Amino acid sequence: MEVKISLAPSLTCIQPDFASVVIVGGGVMGMSTAWHLAQRGVRGIVVVESHSVGGGSSAKPMGGVRANFSDPMNVILGQRSLEAFASFNEDFGVNIQLSRVGYLFLARNEDEAADLEESTRIQNELGVDSFLVGPERVAELNPFIDSSKVVVGAYSPEDGYACPAAVVDGYCRAAMELGVSVMDHTEVQGIETKAGRIDAVMTNRGVIRTEKVICAAGAWSAAIGEMAGHPLPVDPVRRMIGLTAQRPRAHPTVPFTLDLSTTFYMHNYYNGLLLGISHEEDVGFNREWSYCWLEEFNAAARAIAPELVTPDLEAGWAGFYENTPDRNAIIGASDIVPGFYYITGFSGHGFLQGPAAGEFMADIVLGTESFLAAHAYSAERFEMDSINTIEKYII
CATH class of the missing domain: 3.50.50.60 (FAD/NAD(P)-binding domain)
Known part of the structure; x- marks a missing residue:
């Protein structure tokens, strides 16, 4: 979803002397x-x-849009933003390529499962359509995932990604x-x-x-x-993602999937996949893309999505998280x-x-x-x- 801004080449006007x-x-x-x-x-x-x-x-960014959070304030911000994204084309005349494929969080131990259960309870109280799913349903939603490693998933079908x-x-x-x-x-x-x-x-x-x-x-x-x-x-912290080759009809449509144990994540990128992991990085303004995250990603993939080990990447990019304490x-x-x-x-x-x-x-x-x-x-x-x-x- 890396789309160029289609505004005029330069927006700059004469700088005003005063502003409200x-x-x-x-x-x-x-x-x-x-x-x-x-x-x-x-x-x-x-x-x-x-x-x-x-x-x-x-x-x-990865382009994800969701109300699937564990904190009520983040749920409210996410939910209210989802409403705006849903009507964005009508309100602004711009197609933001909203794909409501859902979000799927994966728990692979009982502590993570308990956290997902509590988060889902909070979301439901605030009106979010989210629910827990068992390993069999996880496999149906995302066939790349080794569901035998999953205790439970949390699925929110109204979430997804946009441009x-x-x-x-x-x-x-x-x-x-x-x-x-x-x-x-x-x-x-x-x-x-x-x-x-x-x-x-x-x-x-x-x-x-x-x-x-x-x-x-x-x-x-x-x-x-x-x-x-x-x-x-x-603090600026680099984050990197990779894009697989485009293979029409080769990849099923999957939710934006995140594994809590490893921070592995994935979703569709047109007819390919967007892949990444929250690789540990030093604070700084380095925004050069590299393959340094792949070793950690491959280790996570071996545990949760074996088919994606050593993915066929043809592109990628690096951006910044703006982290607070x-x-x-x-x-x-x-x-x-x-x-x-x-x-x-x-x-x-x-x-x-x-x-x-x-x-x-x-x-x-x-x-x-x-x-x-x-x-x-x-x-x-x-x-x-x-x-x-x-x-x-x-x-």
Whole structure:
């Protein structure tokens, strides 16, 4: 689902001297937030993107969309975003290639099975259509899986995957129609404060006076937070996926499948397969694709999907997770620098939570009642001595 953004070659206009809001980052979070604000009547919004719109982390995710989480807040963000994805073509006139093949989590011991049972209970209480399935049903859903190794699976048939680039495209076009200025190849070089409040953003094109800055810079957010004077605990970590050769009618359609024990994952990629594993990586901005993850993937495949050992890969890509200490997003208003906001740190969940997260961010900026408490994902939680981990399995 690596689709090129189909906007004009350059979105850059003359940089305005003033803005009501400057959004740093032109990925799914920045563009979703821009559209949600503009759709409610906010004018004078400027989105600045250091490279091309949608060309950062939003260009390289797995494309999964789901409400199948173990934490209620993540369930709500995922579920609300799924609703937006389902109507995206109608609302924005953009085909995001939504494939609702379902999500299938695999438990291979009793502890994992108990966790899936509890997660499914939470999801069901919040209205998510998910349920436990036995090994026989797992084999029917995904014939690549050695079901004899599976204790139980958790299946959510309304989940699946979509095209991230198309979603960014849709939000970007719609935001621009509402008057949002989108400036690509525009790098933020500094953020000025006055009397402790946001006062201006300096870019390679000049100065934008503004009282509000929203950091939607993904893996690059820590630098933006430092410029503003509000630390953001976000680390860039490389993640890589591989794509098998396209073989028409050779592969059955399978759910987005994830093995809890090994973090092995897979789903269809047109007439091939997308394969990966959460390979251990050092923190850093290395985005070079390599085969270094294959040894770990092959070991996992031997245990759970023998047919996929040493897969016939013809392509792949590397992108960034934007990890926080508890592997959950930070969305909120700064308690340190008035006028500074952040929507980042999604730790691999960004694309799938983008529609609802942008709506939530807009609610916080405008001070309106939202579907979550305003401090639900606040960075203030990291100011405490202990970190409350609210998500056990991060894929």
